[in-house]
Amino acid sequence: MFVITCPYCGERDQAEFVSGGQAHRTRPLNAHEMSDADWGDWVFMRDNPKGIFAERWFHSAGCRRWFNALRNTATDQFLAFYPMGEAPPAVEAVLPATPAGEAPIGSGNDAVKVMRPGESEGTTT
Amino acid sequence: MTSQPFRLPQGGLVDRSRLVTFRFDGREYTGHPGDTLASALIAGGTHMVARSFKYHRPRGILGAGVEDPAALVEIGSGIHRDPNVRVTEAEIHDGLEAHAQNVWPSLTFDVGEANDLLWRFFPAGFYYKTFMGGPRGWMTWEPFIRRAAGMGRAPDGPDPDPYEQTNRHCDVLVVGAGPAGLMAALSAARSGARVILAEETAALGGRLLSRDPAATHLDDRAAPEWIGAVAAELRSREDVTVLTRTSAFGYYGENFLGLWERVGDHLPRHERSPNLPRQRLWRVRAKQVVLATGAIERPLVFHENDRPGIMLASAAVTYVHRYGVLPGRNVLVFANNDSGWGAAFDLAESGASIAAIVDVRREIDGALLSRAAALGIAIHAGCGVVGTSGRFRVTGAKVQPVEGAGGVSDIACDLVAVAGGWTPNTALFAQSRGKLRWDDDLAAYRPGLSWQKEASAGASNGVFDLSGCLAAGAEAGARAADAAGFSAVPAPVPALRAEETLQRSIHFVAEVPSHRKPEDTRAWVDLQDDVTTKDLKLALQEGMQSIEHAKRYTTTGMGTDQGKVANLNAFRLVSDKLGRPMHEIGTTTSRQPWKPVTFGALAGQHVGHHFHPRRGTPMHDWHRRHSAVFEPVGDWLRPRAFLKAGESFEQAVQREARAAREGVAVLDATTLGKIDIQGKGAREFLNRVYTSAWTKLAPGRCRYGFMLGEDGMVLDDGVTSCIADDHFHMTTTTGGAARIYQWLEDYAQTEWPDLELYLTSVTEQWAVASLSGRDSRAVVEEICDDFDADPATFPFMSFRDTTIEGVPARIFRISFTGALSYEINVPASYGLWLWEKIFEAGARFGITPYGTETMHLLRAEKGFVIVGQDTDGTVTPHDLRMDWIVSDTKGDFIGKRSLSRSDTARADRKQLVGLLTEDPGLMLEEGAHVIATENEPAPPVPMLGHVTSSYLSPNIGRSIALALVAGGGDRMGDRLWVTRPGGAPIPVRVTETDFLKLKEEGHV
């Protein structure tokens, strides 16, 4: 269960929020000029990256404001929360080496449950 | 003669002043408070308690706690039956009844044991190979397999016990109250942190309790006194919560952990507090976590290593010191490291005779050898146990040098204590997504890289010596407090006087070498699931070379114990056979829960009425008093119909539906979603979210509208009224209220922040009574203060503000029935008052309350759609043949562009039509398929569409139905058929949807 930091209310449990999917998708103002294919893409297609993903959340059981978040989908770690209309901040994240790879820690995936020889010990956060 | 022949004359933490009587498998036993079922059974001389899963082999007690793989029994009976309870964890109490499970007819004579004779025919992957083939393979066999392989029986009825869930935040959560955990909790508490200390067993102390108290002194106090002092300090602190009988079973994201507390299980039912739950689930969010979960000893893997009476050496010692029970009088100790020798000395000094120490290592530490010699213990170094005897309890072992051609010695014994080395308990660490590190010296995995805010301390971190554990705990607690924002006050590490023989110079072998032919060897890796080394080797041979595949193919580690003692031996075997290092083999995934948790605890209070709390309107109690039949709509309970004495549900609906046209009837419409929209941008907002045009709607007027998704499909419908130029009152469907509100906020806040408007949910602010029928006007005029409800001057789709005995009211001339209607809104607190007022005034017209089923029927008579019944997310307004509701003249609105997509604009899409059966008394089934032929063709049947609504209409005088039919708009008057199970398709005529109009015009 995530801890989500609402930009207006602060840290709250995920149970208070509703996820709104991909962020920064601007509704086209020239829809009538768009081809069926382009319009269909906008309506139906969403990014689903393994890595940093900008997504929307709604504080439905709180202030009822929509806001944005950056989440590392490879590790389920939130990296930033920011109001609607703002550009995503620059963040650092533990990312998979390739889209098909695994982040070196945090995914819980088979490939990264055990350290390789030479990998240094300690804490990553 | 005592009934506890194996109870030692002294020692243990049990309360010897009291005797507890219980039964296992029909036999009466006694024990003492503080005993587990295991310690009391062992005191009574019983080791065999179960049968294994596959071969029905006798299973004894291997461990002394949560690690035990197969000593599972049923406790209680009837609705109180708990299956798969570990005897090593269950505490005894007077009257406790336990039964062996997975046996028939009895534990010692079990028909399923025949499986054991056929063991060669049950190889790894047996189930896959045998039963997956063919179309019906597994389906046919599964019930028989399940019965034969049963794992205990579910209770006979609903669980009568109360459970509770509670949420907690803390600064430092310490899991495990052994030496490291106690010191960690002490440090964190003294630093001022809010601490939760969770201990899985009934007592604090952990491995300290498994030591001879006379030989373990901390700060010059015997271990139990030292533990008592620490416990007293912790319990005296306001910010510390000490939980015993509490397992941390799950480590989830962002330091969220689940704790499972057994509050009352250790007491007889009549001694449990009626004010306390049976079990409690703690949902804890911790700033920092200290994992002091200890280490688990591994068994050794050799031929016939599964007999009752083969026990972990550490467990044997635990039974002596924690429970005052001698698990065997003549003990053979089998070790691959020094710690087994320590156990042997301890057992010898506690009154057991040691038949021999067998050690796979050739080179043994001189001090150990001389101490063994002094105790007169026979030593077999460089040897292994290669076989055992005894049916329900081990009676002897065969010992042979592991190399060379030495002969076999037969050694009699009544207990084989196995010491295969220690595995740090990293289950929660791995659940937290930390990375494990293979440690060659330790011959085990230990925590490497942390991912969450936790630290492992003591044996769970590979530190096995007592002083090291105490120091590591003190430090971890202080660091955790520091990281949680406190200035750390580490608890001083107590001065220790204790003798320890630790795991040293381990020779970790996956399988004890023997001269026996591999195909004749039955060496168990997983005692619960009956997985042998032979199975694992076969899995590797057959290509299951990933550890995750080998696990699933053989089921090793897949039992209810999750392979706590088995896994590392299995990994090692795979590593040896494949010739690849352990870090390349990796581990299987440690999943939540760490141990089985009852459904009762997971459900908590959320059962029965509390499973999904229902909302009632202010008039709800009136409905209840008037025989309403309710249905859930969204979160609400709404009356479906009001039954009169002797009346069936169907009869009630017919009566109510007639009254709603010919007389006057009233519906509680309070549950409709209501949203107050204010601001300069409100009108433009409506233009963009509805398909229709709102620019010209004057104050005092109402309009019905559709909302679409961006895909052009109907999302919701409702009436919105203009109160002022910048103020609107919107209604939504009952079920869609919350979703639509959220969706509107989405567009208002994220797409059109330039529009100035404010959305407020006012669903709960208004109570609504909807009057329908010829006499509704008279009722409205009678209750309202000086109000003219003449439909000529108060036209359809308008509203007026008025008062009822001074109470402000708003009356809408809107209708979902097609009859003369008035919808009266009052502040919610006046809802019941209004309702009763209506019935008072309506009495002389025979006013009839009606419910949602009648409402559905009435609107179908008029051809009005219900979003979600006649639509299913694939239906546009044009599909509903409601082109008029889509404005061509205004600008963009949500979903507009999609209405002209090639697929959405197809002429042959399914469209809403009316269907009239040729036999007017015949009712179609909702969901039934519409076809074009008189007889149902062979599958696949080409289908034109399906029936969405179907009713017997008293006002039309026959059955009516709505259906979505391909190209339906062009099929008016056509003859089609509707399928039905077990009968010929029903012939129907395609019509328009407004049946009232069809009747007026004489078409029906």
Ligand SMILES: [Zn+2]
């Ligand atoms: Zn908020």
